[in-house]
Amino acid sequence: MKNRIRVLRAMREPPITQEQLATELRVTRQTIIAIEKGKYDPSLPLAFRIARFFQLPIEKIFFDDDA
Amino acid sequence: MKQNTFYLLIGILGVLLVAVLWLSIQRSMPILIQVAFLAAVVVIYAARRTVHGTIDDERSSVITQHAAVATLGIFWVVFFVLSLGSVVLEFSRPLGIHFPPPPPPFPQPGDAGPHFGNLGLMQLALLGLMIVLYGAFRIYYAHKFGDWESDEE
Numbered sequence A: 001m002k003n004r005i006r007v008l009r010a011m012r013e014p015p016i017t018q019e020q021l022a023t024e025l026r027v028t029r030q031t032i033i034a035i036e037k038g039k040y041d042p043s044l045p046l047a048f049r050i051a052r053f054f055q056l057p058i059e060k061i062f063f064d065d066d067a
Numbered sequence B: 001m002k003q004n005t006f007y008l009l010i011g012i013l014g015v016l017l018v019a020v021l022w023l024s025i026q027r028s029m030p031i032l033i034q035v036a037f038l039a040a041v042v043v044i045y046a047a048r049r050t051v052h053g054t055i056d057d058e059r060s061s062v063i064t065q066h067a068a069v070a071t072l073g074i075f076w077v078v079f080f081v082l083s084l085g086s087v088v089l090e091f092s093r094p095l096g097i098h099f100p101p102p103p104p105p106f107p108q109p110g111d112a113g114p115h116f117g118n119l120g121l122m123q124l125a126l127l128g129l130m131i132v133l134y135g136a137f138r139i140y141y142a143h144k145f146g147d148w149e150s151d152e153e
Helices: A005-011 A018-025 A029-036 A044-054 B003-027 B030-049 B058-095 B116-144
Strands: none
Touching (some): B058 B116
């Protein structure tokens, strides 16, 4: 599953680091890196936390590989 | 307690357990190592609750789950195969079939039949196999789920 987390982090004012996002979401930075690189698909609760953090619908952040 | 202190504690307990095992064998008192092992496990579980500064997030849980399931998937087959062999030996004995003595370094009792000590050694070997398999699968799934991915930040 692809996602736009890296772009959304960069678009924030001020930009947010992986470490800061990890702290906000109560996960490790390694998890954020793994999600951004598509190595790990987050659970629905974590995906909703990410969506709430960026104030966007989930489908604006995560995309199906085939889409 | 810091995570490194916890790992140090595990190492110290491991060394102590080896010493107690040796003492237990010398004095032929299995209760020594049994009580010591139970006490060590209680200490480790109690100490783990006091470890701080670590985040146990969902990805590490997923890695643990995958590694445990994969380990169990192999372990039960190996366990079943060895158990089947033991059962065949045990049930063949009344038929008067001659068994070869167990190969060294296993103890060679006067009676070449199944021996309780041999069973313990086999169980320890199986537990060792389980630990090795679990460690290997943890490394594999940690790699698969991006544990060693680096980034420019």
